[in-house]
Amino acid sequence: MTTEVYLVRHGETMFNQLNKVQGWCDAPLTVKGIDDLKRTADALAQVHFDNMYSSDLKRAIDTVHLIKNANVVSNIGKIRKLPEFREVFFGSFEGDDIDQTWDLIAQTAGMGHETNVQKIINHLGLREFRAATKKADPRHLAEDMPELDERMANAIKVLAKITKNERRVLVVSHGDFIKTLAIKYWNQSDGQHDIIFPNNGSVTRGLLHDDGKFEIVDYNLDPEDL
Structure with a gap:
């Protein structure tokens, strides 16, 4: 069925x-x-x-x-x-300001300052974006x-x-x-x-x-x- x-x-x-x-x-x-x-x-x-x-x-x-x-x-x-x-x-980022979080992830990925998540994903690809989120998370729980x-x-x-x-x-x-x-x-x-x-x-x-x-x-x- x-x-x-x-x-x-x-x-x-x-x-x-x-x-x-x-x-x-x-x-x-x-x-x-x-x-x-x-x-x-x-x-x-x-x-x-x-x-x-x-x-x-x-x-x-x-x-x-x-x-x-x-x-x-x-x-x-x-x-x-x-x-x-x-x-x-999203691990340690839960409850944080979204723009500040995306900016930190972009910096961790070597992109510099960026708060537009779509631009970050388009640049990195979704898999690398998730990896960068985990890396940027101080406890790596994301x-x-x-x-x-x-x-x-x-x-x-x-x-x-x-x-x-x-x-x-x-x-x-x-x-x-x-x-x-x-x-x-x-x-x-x-x-x-x-x-x-x-x-x-x-x-x-x-x-x-x-x-x-x-x-x-x-x-x-x-x-x-x-």
Whole structure:
């Protein structure tokens, strides 16, 4: 059985609004974040899901419950939390100012001063950007690409196991993690270069086949396009 997977990015949070690094650290949804999510919830209200899941971070949990409560055609019980779908971990940079963090990473990579993360990634490539982030982290705890590759593969393996008899599921996750999944599993990505960052409340749709293979078929859809 092929399982259709709706990957939703959580709503805007206070750390998003304050321009702070937000990986495994957490912040509450903003009023704007909740309002934007209502559009997503309304767009999915008539879509039947056999189950709904979320990352174990509160911003994702709050998001999945908002979508669950608006859905009128699904009978969803307790939400299972999946730590495998957490955001990318930024180690010692968690909660720091984003521009200062990118600038430090750029300097560590020999680029001089640069606060535009897209320019840094375009210059270094995504794999080297992750490596530079880990190197710049004073405790070297930030996830690099080998660690992320392993976690993504495990996330898909776990999802395949728990959705074995489910035709359509929803999973609330995070922007950088969803983007990294898309770079690896989206047929319009070459697997090497960066792609646009998904919007808060956007939907990325994937197919999880019965042989365990995963592919993304739609990326960063606006709720109005569903």
